[in-house]
Amino acid sequence: MGKLSVAVVGLCAALSASAQETPAEFTRQVPLSVSGNGPWYRLELPLAVQLNAAQADLSDMRVFNAAGEPQAYALSRQSSQRTESRTVTEVKWFPLYAADTRETLPGVVMKTTTEGTLVEIKPSTAAKPGKQVLRGWVLDASAIKAPLQQLSLDWSLEQEGFQRFSIEASDDLQHWQAWDDGQVARLSFADERVEQHDVSLPGQSARYLRLVWQGQAAPLLTSAKLVSATSSSLPMPLMWSQPLAGTRLQAGEYSWQLPTGLGVERLRIEMKQPNTLAPVTLAGRNDARQTWQSLSNGLLYRLSQNGQDVVQDQLQLPGQVVRELKMQVDERGGGLGAEAPALRFAVRATQLVFLARGEPPFTLAFGNASVKAANLPLTTLIPDSSAEHLKTLGQATLAGEVAVTSPAAVAAVESGPSWKKLGLWAVLLLGVAALGAMAYSLLRKPPAAR
Structure with a gap:
C-alpha cells in the first residue's frame, strides 16, 4: 500500500509540473x-x-x-496607483497692452518683491493715449510650488463668445516657454447660457503664466485660478487609437463598440462640418446586460472665427473600464449629422x-x-x-x-488546458479509487492472514 501511495503522489506531481503554462497556450506570441x-x-x-x-x-x-x-x-x-493632492489657488493678474490686436507685445517692465511676487507691470516706453488695446494677462503663480494642472478663468459678463489665447510660462519674467493654446467660451444657446472656463495645463511648474489673445482684444478678467497637484509618480502617457466607426441609434444618439474592455481616459470626436456646436452627454457600459452609466458631458464645437477654426473636440473620462459608449447630442445646436462621427479613444500606457x-x-x-x-x-x-x-x-x-492566429488554432489552444485539467482529475480519482480498493481488501482478510 505504501508503494502505491508513493506512485500515485509522484504521478500527480509529474502531471502538475506538465500542466505549467507554455507559450503554445496563448494565441499571440x-x-x-x-x-x-x-x-x-x-x-x-x-x-x-x-x-x-x-x-x-x-x-x-x-x-x-x-x-x-x-x-x-x-x-x-502608475496612473491608477499614484497618490495625488490637488490644490486650487486664486492668483493675481496683471494686464498687457499693445497698439492693436495684431502687434507684437511691446517691451514691459515687471516689478517683483524679493520673494518673487509680481507687483506691477508697465510698458517700457510711454503709452500713447487712446491707442492701447488689452492684449492679455500675466498671472502670478510664484506662491505655487507644485506642477500646474489646470487654469480656470472668469471674465466680464458683457463679453460673450469664444476666447482663444496662447499660454506661455516663465520663471524670471524674461524668458518665456510656449506651453499650449487655450480656449474658453461663454455662449447664449437656446435660452440657456453655456460656459467653458477650464483649460488643461501640461503638469509643469512655473512662477508666471502669460496669456496672449490672438487676433482679438482680451476680455476683462474677474477671476483666475490655478489647480496644482503633487503626486508620488508621473502618469504614463496616453496612447490614441485609430478612428473608430460608430452607429446612429436615433436622432442625436450614437454608439461605438470598443475592441475590448478598456479604461478610456479621453475621447476625440470628429467634426467634419464647420460651424458645428454640440452640447453632449456620454455614457458607457462593459456589458450589454448592464445599464448605462454616465461618464462625462461637455460642449463640442468647430467654429470659424477671425478666419480660422476654433475647435474643442475632446471629452475627458474617469478611466472606468468600458466596452461600449453612447453619446446623446442636444440637437438644438444643429447636431452632428445623420452619420455617426468617427471617434478616437485614449488609454493610459502600461509598462511590463x-x-x-x-x-x-x-x-x-x-x-x-x-x-x-x-x-x-x-x-x-x-x-x-x-x-x-x-x-x-x-x-x-x-x-x-502582433500576429493573430486563425480561429481554428485559437479554439484548439483554448481547449488544451481543459484536457489537461480533466486528465489530472481522472488520475487523482483513479489513485483514490486504487487506495480505497487496497484498504477494502486488507480489511476483508481474516486476522491470521493479516
Whole structure:
C-alpha cells in the first residue's frame, strides 16, 4: 500500500509540473529584443497589445525565455496607483497692452518683491493715449510650488463668445516657454447660457503664466485660478487609437463598440462640418446586460472665427473600464449629422517589467481568457523600485508584429488546458479509487492472514 501511495503522489506531481503554462497556450506570441543593463527589463505595451489581450486587466500577459519557462513580471499602471493632492489657488493678474490686436507685445517692465511676487507691470516706453488695446494677462503663480494642472478663468459678463489665447510660462519674467493654446467660451444657446472656463495645463511648474489673445482684444478678467497637484509618480502617457466607426441609434444618439474592455481616459470626436456646436452627454457600459452609466458631458464645437477654426473636440473620462459608449447630442445646436462621427479613444500606457531568467530570446505571450493573473507587485519584483532606479532598467521592445492566429488554432489552444485539467482529475480519482480498493481488501482478510 505504501508503494502505491508513493506512485500515485509522484504521478500527480509529474502531471502538475506538465500542466505549467507554455507559450503554445496563448494565441499571440511576439519576440522581444532587450538592451541595456539587466536582469530587469521594462517594456511599454503598445496599444495593439492591449487591444488584442483576452482579458481587460491584462491578466493574460506572460513572458517566456528560449526554453519556454515563464518569467517573473509586474505590470506598472502608475496612473491608477499614484497618490495625488490637488490644490486650487486664486492668483493675481496683471494686464498687457499693445497698439492693436495684431502687434507684437511691446517691451514691459515687471516689478517683483524679493520673494518673487509680481507687483506691477508697465510698458517700457510711454503709452500713447487712446491707442492701447488689452492684449492679455500675466498671472502670478510664484506662491505655487507644485506642477500646474489646470487654469480656470472668469471674465466680464458683457463679453460673450469664444476666447482663444496662447499660454506661455516663465520663471524670471524674461524668458518665456510656449506651453499650449487655450480656449474658453461663454455662449447664449437656446435660452440657456453655456460656459467653458477650464483649460488643461501640461503638469509643469512655473512662477508666471502669460496669456496672449490672438487676433482679438482680451476680455476683462474677474477671476483666475490655478489647480496644482503633487503626486508620488508621473502618469504614463496616453496612447490614441485609430478612428473608430460608430452607429446612429436615433436622432442625436450614437454608439461605438470598443475592441475590448478598456479604461478610456479621453475621447476625440470628429467634426467634419464647420460651424458645428454640440452640447453632449456620454455614457458607457462593459456589458450589454448592464445599464448605462454616465461618464462625462461637455460642449463640442468647430467654429470659424477671425478666419480660422476654433475647435474643442475632446471629452475627458474617469478611466472606468468600458466596452461600449453612447453619446446623446442636444440637437438644438444643429447636431452632428445623420452619420455617426468617427471617434478616437485614449488609454493610459502600461509598462511590463520582467526579471530575465534563463537564455534569450524572450517572448511576450498573451491571448488566453482562462488563465489567472500571475503578475507580482512591482515592489516585490524589484526591492528598490524607486523612480530613479526604474529609469536605469534595461529596455525591451517588440521585435515583431502582433500576429493573430486563425480561429481554428485559437479554439484548439483554448481547449488544451481543459484536457489537461480533466486528465489530472481522472488520475487523482483513479489513485483514490486504487487506495480505497487496497484498504477494502486488507480489511476483508481474516486476522491470521493479516
